[in-house]
Amino acid sequence: MTAKRLRLLILEDEILVAMYLEELLHDMGHCVIGSASRVNDAMDFARNGDFDFAVLDVNIAGTPSFPVAAILRQRGIPFVFATGYDKESVAQGFGDHPILCKPYAPQALELAIAEGLRAVGAGRPA
Secondary structure (H helix, E strand, C coil): CCCCCCEEEEECCCHHHHHHHHHHHHHCCCEEEEEECCHHHHHHHHHHCCCCEEEEECEECCEECHHHHHHHHHHCCCEEEEECCCHHHHCCCCCCCCEEECCCCHHHHHHHHHHHHHHHHCCCCC
16 A cells, blocks of 8 residues: 555546545545546646646546646656556557556555556656
């Protein structure tokens, strides 16, 4: 488990998946301070929000979440992609970021968060 309590942003358009993810993160000791189901809302939060980490669904109602990821990368905020698709669905300049495959288990979520934090700590792009 991550030693630090993280403040997180969730971008997920499926309400039950978002609720499950929030519960998992809470059980891990983290705090979800923002949740969005649309890319534009998440972009606003990504630009101005005060948080440590984000979990981004790749496909939000047919719209890729890459603009949100670009803002997070620019701000140096680590993130992981969550997707039911294969790794190639994230290849648009973000293929080196951790990917959490749906459906995911709590252990997979913990590992993806740890990998995202290590990537930033190692000087790789957020």
